[in-house]
Amino acid sequence: MPRQPKPLVRSDIAYSTPERISVRGKDLPNEILGHMNLGDFAYFQLTGKTATPQQSAMFNALVITLVEHGMTPSAIAARMTYAGAPESLQAAVAAGLCGLGSVFVGSMEGACRMLYEALPADRGDDSDLATLARDTVAAYRERGAIVPGLGHPLHKPIDPRTPRLFELAAQNGMSGRYVKLMQLIGDEAARVTGKALPVNATGALGAICCEFGFPWRIVRGFGVMARAIGLVGHILEEGERPMAVELWQRVEDEASAHLREPHEEKP
Amino acid sequence: MPRQPKPLVRSDIAYSTPERISVRGKDLPNEILGHMNLGDFAYFQLTGKTATPQQSAMFNALVITLVEHGMTPSAIAARMTYAGAPESLQAAVAAGLCGLGSVFVGSMEGACRMLYEALPADRGDDSDLATLARDTVAAYRERGAIVPGLGHPLHKPIDPRTPRLFELAAQNGMSGRYVKLMQLIGDEAARVTGKALPVNATGALGAICCEFGFPWRIVRGFGVMARAIGLVGHILEEGERPMAVELWQRVEDEASAHLREPHEEKP
Amino acid sequence: MPRQPKPLVRSDIAYSTPERISVRGKDLPNEILGHMNLGDFAYFQLTGKTATPQQSAMFNALVITLVEHGMTPSAIAARMTYAGAPESLQAAVAAGLCGLGSVFVGSMEGACRMLYEALPADRGDDSDLATLARDTVAAYRERGAIVPGLGHPLHKPIDPRTPRLFELAAQNGMSGRYVKLMQLIGDEAARVTGKALPVNATGALGAICCEFGFPWRIVRGFGVMARAIGLVGHILEEGERPMAVELWQRVEDEASAHLREPHEEKP
Amino acid sequence: MPRQPKPLVRSDIAYSTPERISVRGKDLPNEILGHMNLGDFAYFQLTGKTATPQQSAMFNALVITLVEHGMTPSAIAARMTYAGAPESLQAAVAAGLCGLGSVFVGSMEGACRMLYEALPADRGDDSDLATLARDTVAAYRERGAIVPGLGHPLHKPIDPRTPRLFELAAQNGMSGRYVKLMQLIGDEAARVTGKALPVNATGALGAICCEFGFPWRIVRGFGVMARAIGLVGHILEEGERPMAVELWQRVEDEASAHLREPHEEKP
Structure with a gap:
């Protein structure tokens, strides 16, 4: 219950004090960690309610369905970004998420x-x-x-x-x-x-x-949070078995072939 | 085991055929949906291994710890972005993720x-x-x-x-x-x-x-995937109880007060 | 003129050979550098045509109008992002651009x-x-x-x-x-x-x-390219005279004040 | 000169009043529009100084050099993003910028x-x-x-x-x-x-x-602002002559070929 006039800037999600970290009214370390799985916590973060066993089963399945769809444009964008800025993994995930718009999700x-x-x-x-x-x-x-x-x-x-x-x-x-x-x-x-x-x-x-x-x-947000997980998987694989540079060179060569003169071909 | 020469562009994460969607060798609809929670699936997506009960408990707790930290710079950036482009929720999450760099995660x-x-x-x-x-x-x-x-x-x-x-x-x-x-x-x-x-x-x-x-x-990727969930929560709240425009006006007024002439004050 | 069947993947913008870098048919070093200003080159990059003096005057003014609008949500998002990832300046600009959607541009x-x-x-x-x-x-x-x-x-x-x-x-x-x-x-x-x-x-x-x-x-692209310039200016200033951390603490304190107990106030 | 104690949140870049829009101390409509080209205005936005003719020539050339480098990973990421979210052009540019990190700029x-x-x-x-x-x-x-x-x-x-x-x-x-x-x-x-x-x-x-x-x-910021211009050019071309979907299908097919069974090939 607020102890002061309703502020213009207000969030009901979380707060911290020196001894306490609270999310949606629950103590994070003691009431959440070890007591919820990630899907249930996502449900709790969004709704402020603890999922019933049925809701838990359904919501976890809903989000999992959206995690991974193979070498999508989103995964390719993330891999291309990681090749240029491997020190900014977060920016590679962000780049991959940017295209989750009207066409896909x-x-x-x-x-x-x-x-x-x-x-x-x-x-x-x-x-x-x-x-x-x-x-x-x-x-x-x-x-x-x-x-x-x-x-x-x-x-x-x-x-x-x-x-x-x-x-x-x-x-x-x-x-x-x-x-x-x-x-x-x-x-x-x-x-x-x-x-x-x-x-x-x-x-x-x-x-x-x-x-x-x-x-x-x-609803689009479920696709976005799910895909963030999938993209971390793609970036991990890109770090171990890169494809971005190979794809770049192929695209570069093919896309501009009609512009280059025969005697100027790349070696 | 590959049945052909190792291609230059290769991913072991997932594939689809008309009847089948497979992730890390498991059939998504029948072996994953309803059988894993979101944290376990994230572990599976990244490692290709099914989490033991102990790994499941620990990995879910690890990622959950990183989901929500209150009104962080990341949450503020996401809310500011959503205020300008509410039709692009994915871009608001992406903007919030971009700052998960050296200082925070x-x-x-x-x-x-x-x-x-x-x-x-x-x-x-x-x-x-x-x-x-x-x-x-x-x-x-x-x-x-x-x-x-x-x-x-x-x-x-x-x-x-x-x-x-x-x-x-x-x-x-x-x-x-x-x-x-x-x-x-x-x-x-x-x-x-x-x-x-x-x-x-x-x-x-x-x-x-x-x-x-x-x-x-x-490791940074765990923070990124977790925060994507947290940011969807912030965007949902921003849609229902906006603060971005109020914050913008305050910052604008304060930051430029020394530049404006007394007789030119905003109304 | 293409010397081969029209490829499915084709771009007419630019090509490089060991001795030559060509953009829209002009030699970048010798026909563009020193011969065009940035606005004219943007016009050329987009249209493939050299701006007339009149088009040059108008197009430069058009884009300049969109560069800088003060402490906008876009500038705040970029500064928040830079505070978290100063090593990823490009991600801070990207975060600031993400909100240039239906509401603003x-x-x-x-x-x-x-x-x-x-x-x-x-x-x-x-x-x-x-x-x-x-x-x-x-x-x-x-x-x-x-x-x-x-x-x-x-x-x-x-x-x-x-x-x-x-x-x-x-x-x-x-x-x-x-x-x-x-x-x-x-x-x-x-x-x-x-x-x-x-x-x-x-x-x-x-x-x-x-x-x-x-x-x-x-048309939105003109706003986006212009604002990228403006945001680099904001990030340069944020590096020299930071405001992001101060704003974060204010927002955090105000937004969650109603959730914290009196005896748990932050020091 | 400030007329009040130095505020914690302060920007010297721009301010607006009902009749006036001022950037770095100049009146935008009357002292900037029609009087500067885009490169000069970028220099002015960043430094607060009017470029000399020599600085103007050099700075415009510096930024122009960085605008366009063909079908780079950055351009491919932007095109992939645009294919998924054509309504969010700004997010496609943002995605392309995210990879301008340690490897390229x-x-x-x-x-x-x-x-x-x-x-x-x-x-x-x-x-x-x-x-x-x-x-x-x-x-x-x-x-x-x-x-x-x-x-x-x-x-x-x-x-x-x-x-x-x-x-x-x-x-x-x-x-x-x-x-x-x-x-x-x-x-x-x-x-x-x-x-x-x-x-x-x-x-x-x-x-x-x-x-x-x-x-x-x-310095990285010059590459970022320049590339934003180049990426708008690529997105314009992608809208007129798309390549993202073709590339996606090729990558998807090649990357997962070793996982699919012979009798399950895509049609």
């Missing part, structure tokens, strides 16, 4: 937002989900927009993460109306386009974020 | 490196740790450098995280010669300076990183 | 885009600008959006940069239909709202970008 | 620092430069370090920028003892190693920075 954010717009969190449970799905797909098609969270360029016919994420949701009491609505939207999109458009991992995760009740504006 | 890295230099990982167990501590402190003093991992400007007389981290290390079989050496270095530094210089959290974490056998170059 | 981009949408570059010169202004303002009002490039919270009644930028545009033959349209939009917005809404610096710059024919997607 | 910083350490700015003009060169090279060799600013992997036998930069220095009265010392260091390094080690562009620029009297800690 945007689709999870988009699915979450779409679901909340179709079905606000405070709406009663008697909504007709099939009608909402139909209206949602129709609205996206009318404005020529792609329905987020459906289909995948590589993972066909289905994204192998989706059934597992939905299974975990069911096991942990989180397979509610948002999961159902996302699936109905996939069915409806397939019906009207004639193409198979199953829910992909970002659609599943977007729906699960709605089940948690997370605001859609923070 | 550098001390954990420095402690880890110091310990490895005093006692290389492949050195036999018969080393005289007290002599190593004495030589290490003497070498730092001779070149006028501060011994990393000792003392704290706020947490006096002791950093409350240190005894808890060392307790967890003992409980999990990780209180070996590096933890002992770090403590002896603290004792020796106190002896020769006449000041209390107990091991702080970064010193304890640096020693624990050595117990794990992590290369010192990657 | 977005308004110049928005004005440029609005003007092109009202009056596409390939439209004939007989357009009725007054009608376009009326329709544009009406469209923004109808969807509840703010017309970009008008008004200023501090610079009242007029932004002192605007008349000077328009004067330079007139002197350099760049006061064409986009500048006129921007002014008419300001007049129309004032007429329908009853409030003075003169064109501000970002509105003037957005219109001048249209006069140059720059694509609206790159 | 570090050599200019290193040359500048080496020259100041050999010959402090306040040292009298009677120094024996040949002896300083000999001692400097000997000191680097003794500790196994590479002398910065000499030789080039591609530009052989000489870096074509060096003679031009030294020519401009001579024409503008900036070919003083630091330029001479840098050249003597190159000669000495060649003598003791038996290899041709002519001064490269970063060595020439480092020496010219000393002639200007810039502190070595800010």
Whole structure:
């Protein structure tokens, strides 16, 4: 409880005194260290609430899904940066995170937002989900927009993460109306386009974020925190088995070949 | 085992096929999701090894310690960035990470490196740790450098995280010669300076990183991945209870007051 | 002229051979160094064309306007980052740039885009600008959006940069239909709202970008390159007269005061 | 002159009032816009002094040299980032800047620092430069370090920028003892190693920075501000002729080929 007028600059997350370090009201050394895993602590840092066992299982799975996706543009950017500034590992991770925007993690954010717009969190449970799905797909098609969270360029016919994420949701009491609505939207999109458009991992995760009740504006943050972990793994590997300089030379040579004269070729 | 000549560009972390997403040789949906917590997966992503229960307990605690430190320069930078580009949450986290350099997380890295230099990982167990501590402190003093991992400007007389981290290390079989050496270095530094210089959290974490056998170059990465989580928490709060614009106006007014003429004061 | 099939990876900007470094077809040492100023070279790097004296005058003024705006959130973020990682000056500049998004430089981009949408570059010169202004303002009002490039919270009644930028545009033959349209939009917005809404610096710059024919997607880039210069100035000053640590301590103290117990106050 | 006790938070760079925007004591609209080019304004922003015609010529050339170096790791990182977050152009530039560390721009910083350490700015003009060169090279060799600013992997036998930069220095009265010392260091390094080690562009620029009297800690900043311009050029081209997705797919395929089973190849 504040002992003074509410200040203009105020944070409820953490404080320190000489003897104490407190995060969200818990004593870090004695009530958190050794008592929570990293995913649970992330949940606690963000919500101020201790995850139930079900929330813990689901939230850890949600974030883990987003850690590692192979040699993505994000991983390549981080490796390129590390090659130039190995003394600034933090800047290499930062560079890799900068591209987690509309094209990649945007689709999870988009699915979450779409679901909340179709079905606000405070709406009663008697909504007709099939009608909402139909209206949602129709609205996206009318404005020529792609329905987020459906289909995948590589993972066909289905994204192998989706059934597992939905299974975990069911096991942990989180397979509610948002999961159902996302699936109905996939069915409806397939019906009207004639193409198979199953829910992909970002659609599943977007729906699960709605089940948690997370605001859609923070959903991208799960991808960002997860990828920071993945990028540290890539930088560790780049330090041991570098590829950045080799890639740089290939790109440099190929991209400017048409500009160089034959008698001026690099040795 | 590679089935083809070793390529110049090669990563052993992950691969995807239409039906499969594999990380470090495990099937992500079926062998990882629901079977690991986030800290364990981070350990797996970095080392390719499944954490034992003891490693899991210790590694989760290690990373959690680094997530949140209040309204740090890093958190302020992230909030300032978010105020200007709320559509680019990833860039706000990236901005906050950019400052995790020599001054803040550098001390954990420095402690880890110091310990490895005093006692290389492949050195036999018969080393005289007290002599190593004495030589290490003497070498730092001779070149006028501060011994990393000792003392704290706020947490006096002791950093409350240190005894808890060392307790967890003992409980999990990780209180070996590096933890002992770090403590002896603290004792020796106190002896020769006449000041209390107990091991702080970064010193304890640096020693624990050595117990794990992590290369010192990657130690900063634990701080970076942890802080990414913390910063998402700060950005979420900034969205709900903004302070960046208020701080900006205060700084702007104060910093330029001496330049403005009395009759030109801002309204 | 390419001597081989058009490669998938190709850049027309620059190439190097042992004896030659060429940018946009000019020899860097002998045809550029000593023959261009930095603004002209930026123009050349972006467009591949040598600026006329008029374009040179206008483009240098355009970018200079965006270099320095005092103790902005961007400058504060850069200084906070430098305090943590003084060995990574480049990361401090990067952190400061990350926030140049929709809130700050977005308004110049928005004005440029609005003007092109009202009056596409390939439209004939007989357009009725007054009608376009009326329709544009009406469209923004109808969807509840703010017309970009008008008004200023501090610079009242007029932004002192605007008349000077328009004067330079007139002197350099760049006061064409986009500048006129921007002014008419300001007049129309004032007429329908009853409030003075003169064109501000970002509105003037957005219109001048249209006069140059720059694509609206790159307009933010002028703000970014300009601010990089400004931020180096702030970091140089931060190194000589630091404020980051003082600001950090103030924010930390104020933000968490309500959480700390009276008997636990920091010393 | 301050009219109040020196505040803890103070900047001498700029201030704004409703009618006035002032940078380094000059009125931005009326005394700067239309009166300076971008390089001169950068010099003014950093030093608070108006460049002489000679300083203007040299400083513009110095920064221009650093703008564009082809498809560098920095350019590749920026393009990768833009592919993921095209709505955050500023984050793509930031990502590209993050790698301008010890490996690339570090050599200019290193040359500048080496020259100041050999010959402090306040040292009298009677120094024996040949002896300083000999001692400097000997000191680097003794500790196994590479002398910065000499030789080039591609530009052989000489870096074509060096003679031009030294020519401009001579024409503008900036070919003083630091330029001479840098050249003597190159000669000495060649003598003791038996290899041709002519001064490269970063060595020439480092020496010219000393002639200007810039502190070595800010020298990296010239590379950072210059490269920000170059990266905007790359991002503009990436928007028009993308290469990031093609590169990503190639790297992904090659890097993980050894992990995928033959029957699981991507289509």
